[in-house]
Amino acid sequence: MRLFILGSAAGGGFPQWNCLCHVCRLHWSGDPRVTARSQSSIAATADGVHWLLLNASPDLRAQIMASPPLMPSCGADDAARRASPIAAVLVTNGDVDHVAGLLTLREKQAFDLYGTEGVLGVIADNPVYSVMDPACVTTRPVQMEQPFEPVPGLTVEIFPVPGKVPLYLERGEIDVGAEGDMTVGVRLSAGGRTAFYVPGCAFVPEHLAARVAGADVLLFDGTVFVDDEMQRAGVGAKTGRRMGHMPMTGEGGSIDAFDGRDVGDRVYIHINNTNPVLIEGSDERRAVEAAGWRVAHDGMEIVP
Template sequence: MRLLVLGSAAGGGVPQWNCLCEVCRLAWAGDPRVQPRTQSSIAVSADGEQWVLLNASPDLRAQLDAAAPLSPLTNAAPTDKRRSPIAAVLLTNGDVDHIAGLLTLRERQELTVYATESVLGVLADNSVFAVLDPRHVRRQPIRLEEAVQPVAGLELSIFAVPGKVPLYLEGDNVEIGGESEMTVGVRVSANGANAYYIPGCASVTGDLKERVRDGDVILFDGTVYHDDEMQRAGVGEKTGSRMGHLSMAGESGSLQGWDGYAPVRKIFIHINNTNPVLVEGSPERATIEAAGWELAYDGMEIEL
């Protein structure tokens, strides 16, 4: 099984287009300690020929340009005028930074979009997604705990994780940390190997830790290092927990939540532009590495 990180950042990427927080300022200045990152998405394959996207970020067009295995030239016959090794997309939620890239896939490519009924309902309620011609793009509901095989040899199943509804669906009272089909993680299985992709999660529960014990690698929500990080950076008022993302540090953070959990290779993904771990050599980067974590980067490849 192959996993290819197309984008490793949270919404807005790194540097964010209008941000001058400390991390973004370094990135804008070309400081080599901060590697630019696009918005979170990965591609998975059992054989390196047919691929499935897990989320479709607004940066998808540039991500495809940078990903040679996803080029139309891959295994193309001379007579092929329109083809892609991308066979399907699975959405983990309805966040803008996970669904907007679907609009890039509108040129009559045969695709299947997998998502829960709730997330497919979000697409159905917004007529702009009608550009995905239903004669070519199939929308396939997937239930929690259901396994699907979008391409030969690759099995995907989804499960609820603590989260919340997308920002644009929030009302006056927002439930944060509830488990429903609006925020899911993905189990990817092929050739006897298992990987878990969980780009959004509000807490590390005992059930979640038990679930991923059969995994070889987990790509997990690394949005913020400190819960009040955006406030500290002077760029926002919301905490990580208010956004449905637990922090890396702190008593309820992911470093403590996963402490001592050794069976799985652990990689942080979906990293916000304010997160100081993005600065190579920073104390925060050293802390997560000492705890056994890696930091995902655009173009990272994992073979299992």
Template sequence: MASVLLTNADIDHVAGLLSLREAQSFSLLATPGVHQVLRTSSAFDVLAEGVVERRKVELGASFDLVEGVSATIFPVPGKIALYLEAREEADTGALVTDRQGEQTIGVELRLGEARVLFIPGCAAMTDALRERLAGADVVLFDGTLWRDDEMALAGVGAKTGRRMGHMSMSGAEGSMAALEGLDIGRRIYVHINNTNPVLIDGSPERVAANRAGWEIAEDGMEILL
């Protein structure tokens, strides 16, 4: 493994770094804001200096992720990680947005002529984001929830998808509707929560997603360009 590029500081995005502490050399790339979050937690000191190179990458800048793969990061609508919110904000349910644009990003990868967009977290669709996604060979997009109140319906939490900074797949304001009609080679949902019925092969939700041209990511999936 040569590089790890973080798209945000959510627990499910950074916790895996702690299993890479056995003096394994790699580059850790993130925005200055996400690097600051890691610096404030002593747990991440196990990524020893001199072994793990911590590289700051700026929004809009292109850089080599690994040999033959260049990357550009860009801000997407989102929010800071839930565990970084102040207690009073968490209790009131206030949505703490990412005002600086460094806590939630998307990644555009270029492999030769191919263009791949990776956006595992997105709170809303914008005209600028639609324009960037148009013409991509592959789009890997936030598929956390099928519907906004899914967590409450499943009895596993009170927060809505919007409160957590995620668009729903379905509905008039969902990602399927937002990206309908765009010229995209393959569109694949990733970052899918275990409450999402789209994970069930043959479910009405899976059928609807497939009919709309979406694939559902799975372990071991390979994408040929």
């Protein structure tokens, strides 16, 4: 199994195009301690030929251009005119930063689109996604905890994690932390190795911590360092938890949630532009590294 980080930032990317928070200011001023990141998405393969995208970021075209494994290849069939290694896409929720990139994949390329019935229903209800030709794109609803093989040799299983509906579907009182078909985590396995991808999670219940025990790799929600980070940065009123993302630190944070668990490589992904772990050498970066975590960056490759 081979994992490739296409994008490691949360919605809006880093730096966010209109943001002057402390961390974004460092980038605009050319500070070498920070590196630009695109919006969250990863790719996985078991054979090095057929790739599964996990979430389709709005930055997908640029991500493909920067990722040789996902570029079209002449290969053995020189007559091919549409020849992407991307054979399938799995979306973990309906957030804009996870589904808008599907519009980039509209150019008559055959692939399978996987997701829960709820998330695929949200996509189907938006007429803009009809640009994906159904003669090329096969929509495949998947059930919780039912393994399937979207690309050769790679077994995938989805499971519910605490989350919420996408922002654009919020109406009235919001049930943050609900476990249903609108936010899922993903288990990937091949060659006796196992990886989990959970880019959005409101909190870690015991059954989730137990599920990932023994994993070779855990790619987990690293949106904010502290829950009120956006408020402290002066760029928003919502807490991380209100957005459906638990903080790394503090009471009920993800570092504590997985402390002492039998998990191999721990990597934070989906990192908000306000998160100071983006600053190399910062106290916050050192704190997460001391706790046994790495901070994902675009182009990172992981071979469990």
